[in-house]
Amino acid sequence: MRKSVLDYILRIYLPVTLLIVVATYTVTYFVSRDERYHVGYQPTQPINYSHELHAGTVKTSDGRMGMGIDCQYCHTGVSKGRHANVPAVETCMNCHAVAATDRPEIQKLTAYYKDNKPLEWERIHKLPEHVYFNHSVHVNKGLACQECHGPIQTMAKVAQAKPFMMSNCLDCHRNAPQRYPHLVNLTGLKKGPENCAACHR
């Protein structure tokens, strides 16, 4: 039987091309997923602030002891309203007026405060503007910051740890009591709302 060009195309060329396309797509899909979801986004901040040192409780990578400061000491808004709030520079100065004043990063911070210059932190976690996420309802129901933000107390430089897609929200909203059985009695945790207006309005 004579092999025609068509036969060659149908038997070899087409399947191979398809395979390559599908494989490329699949690989790209999985490889780029974190990137697309902004997972691992780790911008350089104006002050080299370490959550590991302030919030952590174990020895940090550079050998200092973590201080275990509660998240809400700085992020005061988190139980009060929609926004967690990045602390005012004043809050840093509560300690750093006297603590570690010899370090260059602290001197940088003090300069911002003294000159009343706006301190522009790079925003890491961001939801689209049509989403009205509310920190307080989650925190007041006993959910830990780490559920969404990852092990923030181990990060010397903060990066986004988890994807912030609507499917991630819904995954938890639908299964909250199963995921956090200990909170059901403690804070009255129920399933989260799944209706549009809960987050979009």
Place this chain on the structure above:
Amino acid sequence: MQQIHKPKLKYWQALEELEGSPEALEARAHEFKQGVTDDFDIQEMGGVSRRRFLAAMGASAAFALTSCKSYLDHGKVVPYNNQTEQIVIGRPTFFASVVTGRNDAASVLVRTREGRPLNLTGNPDNPFSQGRVSGHFLASLMELYDPERLQKPQKADGNSVTWKEADEAILKALQGDKQVALVFNRVMSPSFHQLLQEFQAKYKQVKVYSQTTFHDGMRHAAWKKSHGTDVFPCLHWDKADVILALESDFLGNESNLEIERLYASRRDVMSKEHFNRLYVAEGNLSQTGMNADYRLRLRPDAQYALVMGLLNELGSSASSTTLASVVKEQGLSETVLKSLVADLKASHGKALVYAGDRLPEAVHIAVNALNDLLGASALYRDEAEVHLMPATSAADLNALIAAMKGGEVGAVIHVNSNPVFDLPNDSGYADALAKVALSVTLAQRVSETSAKSTYVLPLHHDLESWGDYKLHTGLHLIQQPVILPIHDSRHLGGLFETWLKGDSAAYNEDLSLTYLQDYWQKQVYPKAKPLADFKSFWNAALHDGFVQYAEPVAKPGPFRAAALSEAKAPESGKEFVVLLGRSYATGEGELAHNGWLQEVPHPVTKVVWDNYAAVSVTAAKELGIKTDDLVTVTVGNRSLELPALVQPGMADKVIAIELGYGRSVAGTIGTGVGFNANVLLSNAEQTSPWILGKANLAKANGKHHLVTTQLHHAFDVDREQNLQFTRGIVKEANYQKYLKDPHEAEMHGHHLVNVTKMHTYEGVKWGMAVDSNKCTGCGSCIMACNVENNVPIVGPDQVNKGREMHWMRLDRYYAGTPEEPSVTLQVMICQHCDNAPCEVVCPVNATNHSPDGLNQMAYNRCVGTRYCSNNCPYKVRRFNFFDYRDRFAKSFYTQEVHQLQHNPEVTVRSRGVMEKCTFCVQRIMWARQEAIREKRPLKGSDVTVACQEVCPSGAIVFGDVNDPESDISKYRKHVTGYHVLEEVNARPNVTYVAKLRNTHA
């Protein structure tokens, strides 16, 4: 076969509809007008050719690449350096303050977010307003963020000057020996009033004038002649069983928040107190007239005869005019007058006659006599309005103008006033002003007067100012700034102190606060007699927004019978009479720059962005005038050409025109809107400057299209003529019959059966009730909704296409004949139906139902098919045909300063998206957040929606319908409660309380 229950009345919304005009019927059948989508003209939209568009695209793509640091860039977070204690990002902070209008001031609670005032409500602790606020005060937020506010001191041509230069010029004039005239509106601040007196004590040649187009000077002058004191007492509106309003819009233009609340408290089906009965005798159909139980159509210049007739009928010897002769001459309804006389006789001490501000002094005196006869002094309260400075009389203003012309005036300083526009042309104010060496306008924005002034100096907005106001005895309001001055403006009090000190460098922002505190310490603190020291007293007053103290008011003396005989009877005629009125939207013109107000439909005619000459049906027929026809109105040698509007329910031979339009210098929004009817005003001696007899009306050539929301979003019921009888969209019953047997007014007509299983709502389910008896049709709810929900202004051309974006619609239905219509009002918003017809047709499931009973709208899913709107039986969905913020008035409202006004809790919708009332879901979510925070279940009473919050008469109730104890449940179960279009089985969640007319059974 069962007989179909026929309501007795046929309702109609416009004359065209009643007459069966094909356009009107067409408009009802199609929510979106024919050709509504035709005008997407690329040329008009951008004015860009294809080639230029591509070039621009290429350039912007390149630009975007260079400017983009990273697609991951999420922007910056900039915390405070020093945290203000009160501010928690994302939580509102409330401050009590005062917002002023030209003639009034309201005690308000300002909601601020991160230092920006975003919304107002009435101050709930204030005994006067009790948490209510009207639309005009809400609209003042727009003024704070108005991109065209004066931003720096300037000359008339817009060239900027320094404050120092202006101050020095003014100081020079003050130190000269020529007169310096200060022209104010109403002065309402006691501390500023004292400062003015100090000012006059130092600069002897300073004279102060108070000039407004409308005022209630007639009432006060008449009161003084009748009772020997010019302190007109506040009235017990809530204790009057019978009210007769004579050309008085006491529920509308002449209202204040208290009157509306007190009146509505006697229209409450839930209260044990019986309804009051409202008689209105008026020439035009006013907002008050819409609410009347009985209405008499009467020329304004015949009001005197009516009052005299009533006096005679009630047995007063002072009048020889018999009522029968008035009835005959004016063609009044005998039955109505008979019941009026019977009611007045039967309710001694509980009947009140109230004459409108515009009526001549003699009518007010006659009314005082009538009230005396009726024992109305039982309804006078021990409180009175405070007038620190009475309105300057026309004679005094003329003397000023003559002095200006004679070169005797060295300087004129206008404070927020606009006499060049306001005063009659024949007063010659503009020419006189040109002869004055130094003219200054202190204002927030440009005006006809500022255009003729040497210096135009910007003043702070109310929310940037310190101040105090007193409109009632024993109630002293205090104003505090809630935002730092946005522009290089100055505080009025501070400016006058600077000039008082005689040093232009003396100004600083604290001057007015220091003066205010000093005044309060010396004048208010001793009166209030608090137990605390001054500092605590001051802080408490600041926190509350007001102080109350006992302040005795002189009792009005007995009625002086001679006053009536001394009064000169006003002339009455048979010719046309022009009745000039304040505009419901733009006031006297001072609010013409406010797009929000311009776009709220007129409470009666539903016209937006325009004024017109309202004429009666009969007169229109005689002269062959139709709505939109241009007509010429002539009074003496003054005439004006403007469009006519055929108004049902008007007295014949009356032409009603609203002033406040046709501004020539009012910024992008206000300039050239409507027709300047101030040209009809005259400087000549007259009994009332606003009622002009011997007028002439003639049809002119041409047309001017009046834009109205009248038939927009009309109910789709007229496929068959009789269908609207049976649909019962608005329902009404007789109050007297209802009293005898409430089931007379039974409105629940349908037993609804479902073929599918109904969804059960556990927990909270939201619902609303609107009490048609309390609603007076003021439209404050629409304004509150606009402010809360970032509703855009679309402009008259778009309203004309039926594209207004207001989430609330105030439907006005006429019933009866065009000559003598009765009116029913209905607030129409999204009904949040349990079986919502819109939800089932959405191809992308953008609109669906929430477990707490909300019909929710996900803007991001919406692809703009408009199927939902087509399928909505209530016509409450609004579609963004454009990005209206960008489209309206050359992107006027996209300017940076205006962006600050948006509520951050609500999405700013863009083009191609459907939107509608959300039941203020952001407030519901806020209440839920707070409930979770306080570890308690969410209650229905936790949520107050925006429209409910401001409603001056408390007609709107909102809450949890699953809670049997809640107010809303009681309304839902009430015998007069009904749902609109119940029979389509949409199961709406807005309950209407049927209108109960308190006519004789």
